[in-house]
Amino acid sequence: MGLLPTSVDLSQCEREPIHLLGAIQPHGVLLAFTEPELRLEVVSANTEVLLGRSPEALVGRPLAEVLSSASLMALTQLLARPATDGFARIEAAGRFFIGLVHRSSGLTVLELELEATHEAREEDSLAAVNLLLSPLLRARGPQGLLQAAADAVRTLIGFDRVMVYRFDADWHGEVVAESLAEGVDGFLGRHFPASDIPAQARALYTRNTLRLIADARARPVPLVPEVLPSLGRPLDLSGAALRSVSPVHLEYLANMGVAASFSLSLVKDGTLWGLIACHHSAPRHLSPATRRACDVLARLLALQLGAEERGAEAEELARRASLRARLMERLSQGAHALPTALSQERELLLALTGASGAAFLLGETPILVGATPPMSEVVELAFWLAERPFGSAFYSERLGLVYPPAAAYADVASGLLAVRLDPNSTLPRYALWFRPEVTRTITWAGNPSKSVVPAPGGARGLHPRASFEAWQETVRGTSLPWTRVDLESADGFRSALVGVVLRHAAALARSNKELDAFGSTVSHDLKEPLRGLQRYAGFFLEDYGAALDEEGRKQLEDMRWLAERTQGLLDGLFEYSRLGHVELAWGEVDMQELVDDVLLLVASRLKENGVEVRIPRRLPRVACDGVRIRQVWTNLLINAAKYHQEGESRWVEMGFHGPGDSFSHPARKRPDEYVFYVRDNGIGIPEQFHESIFEMFRRLHPARAYGGGSGAGLAIARRLTRLHGGELWVESAPGQGSTFFFTLGEKPQG
Numbered sequence: 001m002g003l004l005p006t007s008v009d010l011s012q013c014e015r016e017p018i019h020l021l022g023a024i025q026p027h028g029v030l031l032a033f034t035e036p037e038l039r040l041e042v043v044s045a046n047t048e049v050l051l052g053r054s055p056e057a058l059v060g061r062p063l064a065e066v067l068s069s070a071s072l073m074a075l076t077q078l079l080a081r082p083a084t085d086g087f088a089r090i091e092a093a094g095r096f097f098i099g100l101v102h103r104s105s106g107l108t109v110l111e112l113e114l115e116a117t118h119e120a121r122e123e124d125s126l127a128a129v130n131l132l133l134s135p136l137l138r139a140r141g142p143q144g145l146l147q148a149a150a151d152a153v154r155t156l157i158g159f160d161r162v163m164v165y166r167f168d169a170d171w172h173g174e175v176v177a178e179s180l181a182e183g184v185d186g187f188l189g190r191h192f193p194a195s196d197i198p199a200q201a202r203a204l205y206t207r208n209t210l211r212l213i214a215d216a217r218a219r220p221v222p223l224v225p226e227v228l229p230s231l232g233r234p235l236d237l238s239g240a241a242l243r244s245v246s247p248v249h250l251e252y253l254a255n256m257g258v259a260a261s262f263s264l265s266l267v268k269d270g271t272l273w274g275l276i277a278c279h280h281s282a283p284r285h286l287s288p289a290t291r292r293a294c295d296v297l298a299r300l301l302a303l304q305l306g307a308e309e310r311g312a313e314a315e316e317l318a319r320r321a322s323l324r325a326r327l328m329e330r331l332s333q334g335a336h337a338l339p340t341a342l343s344q345e346r347e348l349l350l351a352l353t354g355a356s357g358a359a360f361l362l363g364e365t366p367i368l369v370g371a372t373p374p375m376s377e378v379v380e381l382a383f384w385l386a387e388r389p390f391g392s393a394f395y396s397e398r399l400g401l402v403y404p405p406a407a408a409y410a411d412v413a414s415g416l417l418a419v420r421l422d423p424n425s426t427l428p429r430y431a432l433w434f435r436p437e438v439t440r441t442i443t444w445a446g447n448p449s450k451s452v453v454p455a456p457g458g459a460r461g462l463h464p465r466a467s468f469e470a471w472q473e474t475v476r477g478t479s480l481p482w483t484r485v486d487l488e489s490a491d492g493f494r495s496a497l498v499g500v501v502l503r504h505a506a507a508l509a510r511s512n513k514e515l516d517a518f519g520s521t522v523s524h525d526l527k528e529p530l531r532g533l534q535r536y537a538g539f540f541l542e543d544y545g546a547a548l549d550e551e552g553r554k555q556l557e558d559m560r561w562l563a564e565r566t567q568g569l570l571d572g573l574f575e576y577s578r579l580g581h582v583e584l585a586w587g588e589v590d591m592q593e594l595v596d597d598v599l600l601l602v603a604s605r606l607k608e609n610g611v612e613v614r615i616p617r618r619l620p621r622v623a624c625d626g627v628r629i630r631q632v633w634t635n636l637l638i639n640a641a642k643y644h645q646e647g648e649s650r651w652v653e654m655g656f657h658g659p660g661d662s663f664s665h666p667a668r669k670r671p672d673e674y675v676f677y678v679r680d681n682g683i684g685i686p687e688q689f690h691e692s693i694f695e696m697f698r699r700l701h702p703a704r705a706y707g708g709g710s711g712a713g714l715a716i717a718r719r720l721t722r723l724h725g726g727e728l729w730v731e732s733a734p735g736q737g738s739t740f741f742f743t744l745g746e747k748p749q750g
Helices: 012-017 047-053 069-079 122-138 141-157 199-207 247-256 290-332 338-343 347-349 375-386 404-413 484-523 527-547 549-582 591-601 603-609 627-641 713-723
Strands: 029-035 039-046 087-092 095-102 107-114 159-169 173-180 212-213 222-224 260-268 271-280 357-360 365-371 394-396 415-420 428-435 440-445 452-454 463-464 470-475 588-589 610-616 621-625 650-657 675-680 726-734 738-742
Touching: 029 047, 047 675, 069 095, 069 212, 087 107, 087 290, 087 627, 095 290, 122 141, 122 290, 141 159, 141 173, 141 199, 141 271, 159 627, 173 271, 199 271, 222 627, 247 463, 260 290, 271 290, 290 338, 290 347, 338 365, 347 357, 347 365, 375 404, 375 415, 375 428, 375 621, 404 415, 404 588, 415 484, 428 484, 452 527, 588 591, 588 603, 588 627, 591 603, 603 610, 603 621, 603 627, 610 627, 621 627, 627 713, 713 726
Parallel strands: 610 650
Antiparallel strands: 029 039, 029 107, 039 222, 087 095, 095 107, 159 173, 159 271, 212 260, 260 271, 357 365, 357 428, 394 415, 415 428, 440 470, 452 463, 588 621, 650 675, 675 738, 726 738
16 A cells, blocks of 8 residues: 555564463453363463452362353253354352353363343344344345445444444555534544554454454453463463453553443454454443354354455456457457467456556567557566466456556556467567556545554554544555455466367468468469560560560560569569478588678678678687578678668678677577577568568558569568577667578477
8 A cells, every 4th residue: 555664664663462461351250270170271360350269279179179960961962062152141249140161281271251131132132133133134235235244233232433444455444434423533544554453353353253452451360370281371372252461552542542342343254354343431341142142243244245246356357358248259259360360459458357458478579558658668568577487367456566567667567467479489479458547645644654653762562643634645655455366367268269269270381381372383484484574574575675665665674574573572572381381400600700601692792782791709619500500691691781861871780799799689598599680771670560661561561662572671680580480579669670580499309
């Protein structure tokens, strides 16, 4: 929630042994005994007042000396129950008590609370609950249900203030419903820091769903003996209704003006969802029957809350599943490649998780949809994720807190939901969804940075804050939280996308097979007629060109050019399809000598275009197929020499990044891998075309512009590098030139 920092060590609160305080509240007496001997081992120090015998006189004596025979029989029946959490009417020392029993530290613990003349019977309290259920059943929606529960509990117990307190993911709490007596201050809508109810207290609330502090000003009653000799520590009072109260919590209640408190745990699906917290300005005791009736009400409320939430969740899951089905149908049936198809389905992709932006890392260049961080930041984020182990999904509403670079783009990505698409890939393959920062103002009950304060004068210990006045904090860097529905939708998308990818791969395999067959056909059946067209157009121009007007000669020149271009396209297609059957001849290749050969090969074209070639340092020796990589260098060099504006100084640089050089990119799989490059100062390429330029016959300019060409050179170069287990990619921007990088992978073993 963005709590302000505090210099106080809050772990002191979490380490406080609140279950081993060695004392009880004074409105009852505690007897702990062995079974089956029924011999008393621990008693509370107030036995002389309530039972007429001193603690020292009772320890080691039979329980039968305290309880009547009928009460012993009732206790035996109570102990025989599968769960010893009930209570019974017990007679001891001529007085009647309500007895509660549980087991702890190897002993059976009997707590006796005096039976008052106005003691509510269990059936009466349950009848009252039955009457109060009607408003709960009539309540509409979760908020109405919570308010009805607060009103019902206050009617039943008569406390001044009853609050429904809900925990968030960080265990901070918020008062979401409230019922007040006239003139009592309320806390509706206020938040309380997690340190108000530390972890060990939450654990006890989960285990014991009822907690009564009848008189917060009363002195606790110690146990005798204080320490169990067999264990070397006090009796564990985790299950005791009479368990005494931490001094810090008693001071906390006093600062709130509370003399009695009663808490009911709301446990939903085994997790502490919240509390019904009840406050009273004067000491107030509640009978076990009344407490049990309230517990029934709280359990029913938790069940109803769970049913409401599950119903809403099921409805939303069904809606998201429908969105996913529509999305996958479009992706499966679309005529476009998967990256293109994804980029065209913005609305469905974002609605799937309720995000405002998404990124899909399927290849070298992320596919960005909606409002996202810059592409380079998305790549860096993916590499950071790759280093973090997580299950089916990683999610955060405060990405900048766990990944500090994200603070720079919190306006679009304060929230992140990520699923791994291919755990076996050497490159990060993820689907990422982003949510923007949502600035909120939270009203706290007192300054949360001063939830506890050190003891004065340097003394040891902590004290709770003295003020609970409204204190506002503006929270930034946080998105709306991701829900379980969001997580399941993302994981469902991941599973479905795998199926789509497999179908696309099968279609691609069929397409490649057909392309190979077509390449062979065009090589043998179509190239010869094209050569004939070129020859006859040339002959016609030589023999009859003088007799033609300018328009006629132009048409013949166009026909010859079109035939030449078509033959170039067919040559490129045949070469590309033939690469599917190439067996690489790996060997140790001097890359400098290979590039020198390439420069000789294209020297006339470089001179014609006025291109200066720069090689900053000698290129290394590497393992590759020299013939195929010569073709890669040739295609990249010719491409770099073409695309310049008229009249500008032109240069091309050919170089590499070697082991130890500071160069990072997803395609560089090993730090010792060479990354070669061809850089130019030409016209540059817009970012949206950085992938499409590697498609067969894809040109960004008219066919005759910048010296023409078939548009197959980059596609062939990429396929050759990938045959080597490497990669080819571009970094460029309009007017800033282009740099084509490639790697070569490792020579196969054997």
